[in-house]
Amino acid sequence: MKVYVHINSTDEKAKAKAIPYVTKYTFKVTPFSSVEEVYEKIIADLKEAEICLAEDEVLMPKIRKGGEKGFTGARELHFNLYAAQAMLARVYWMKGDLENAKKYADKVIQSEKFQFVGQEDLSTFMKRRTSLSETIWGLYTTKISSYLYDNQLLLNKMSLPVGWRDIYKTVEENEDNYDKRYYAWFITKEYNGKSKDILSKIMDESNDVSEYTGGAYFGFSMIRIPEMYYIMAEALLEEGDRERARDYLDAVVSARGMVKFADRDTSKDITLEDIMNERRKELFGEGQWWFCLKRLNRDVYVHALDATLKGGDKIYTLPLPTEELDPR
Numbered sequence: 001m002k003v004y005v006h007i008n009s010t011d012e013k014a015k016a017k018a019i020p021y022v023t024k025y026t027f028k029v030t031p032f033s034s035v036e037e038v039y040e041k042i043i044a045d046l047k048e049a050e051i052c053l054a055e056d057e058v059l060m061p062k063i064r065k066g067g068e069k070g071f072t073g074a075r076e077l078h079f080n081l082y083a084a085q086a087m088l089a090r091v092y093w094m095k096g097d098l099e100n101a102k103k104y105a106d107k108v109i110q111s112e113k114f115q116f117v118g119q120e121d122l123s124t125f126m127k128r129r130t131s132l133s134e135t136i137w138g139l140y141t142t143k144i145s146s147y148l149y150d151n152q153l154l155l156n157k158m159s160l161p162v163g164w165r166d167i168y169k170t171v172e173e174n175e176d177n178y179d180k181r182y183y184a185w186f187i188t189k190e191y192n193g194k195s196k197d198i199l200s201k202i203m204d205e206s207n208d209v210s211e212y213t214g215g216a217y218f219g220f221s222m223i224r225i226p227e228m229y230y231i232m233a234e235a236l237l238e239e240g241d242r243e244r245a246r247d248y249l250d251a252v253v254s255a256r257g258m259v260k261f262a263d264r265d266t267s268k269d270i271t272l273e274d275i276m277n278e279r280r281k282e283l284f285g286e287g288q289w290w291f292c293l294k295r296l297n298r299d300v301y302v303h304a305l306d307a308t309l310k311g312g313d314k315i316y317t318l319p320l321p322t323e324e325l326d327p328r
């Protein structure tokens with residue numbers, strides 16, 4: 001038996017028995033929910049969280065300096081009001097309900113609690129830490145950066161996929177050969193006499209807390225403000241409002257120091273591919289791209305196999321562990 005927790009699957013049997021979504025503490029075995037029921041329960045939980053966390057409108061100031069104390073401080077390290085709204089936007093987007101996805105993405109943006117960092121901070125604002133400007137919700141940790149670094153460089157367990165540079169190539173006039181994020185988020189290191197490309201965006205070889213004296217917190221961002229702009233752009237594009245869709249996409253493009261789509265070929269509207277490409281460049285290394293492909297049943301390039309697998313139930317339907325069927 002297989003499980004495919006996605007609304008667009010053609011495997012009706014798998015969709016009818018997706019996962020056991022637990023809503024209360026009990027020793028009884030929780031029955032399976034269908035894909036549609038799972039979405040309904042996730043959304044219900046997040047909406048309840050939104051109500052419970054309403055006080056964050058006051059607890060979370062627009063300008064955060066770091067060093068906050070106590071449970072009501074450092075709200076970006078807790079699942080806060082805006083995290084609930086941003087996750088609702090993400091869940092609705094994954095479900096394909098772009099109308100509601102836009103509604104919640106707009107709530108986060110209109111709160112004005114999250115701003116893009118300055119271009120001068122592009123290479124450091126995520127490295128080893130959450131951002132006091134862009135992170136909506138993150139996890140505190142002093143270990144993940146060096147763990148990733150060791151696995152990518154020292155242990156050689158991680159490597160960048162073939163052709164990774166190509167996604168950052170630019171063709172617009174008066175620009176460098178690559179997107180500015182390419183220069184900010186990747187480095188080449190020499191190790192054992194060989195050159196190794198490193199995604200330095202979120203990792204470093206040191207995690208000594210005493211090294212960093214700024215206000216941000218050590219950790220990893222779970223969701224950041226650019227994602228809300230991509231959701232807005234895609235929803236508006238689907239509605240036919242191509243100009244406003246381009247404005248939201250350009251907000252991120254401009255913040256990253258690139259030429260806006262509005263200033264490129266003015267005879268062309270943006271497309272879903274433009275949004276997807278920008279998502280991939282911005283969220284590289286943050287665990288998002290696979291879900292973007294799954295949502296649209298896109299083909300997947302598997303780095304370990306050096307092969308592209310055709311999108312569909314065959315690769316996106318995951319085996320259901322037999323122990324999940326144990327009635328005990």
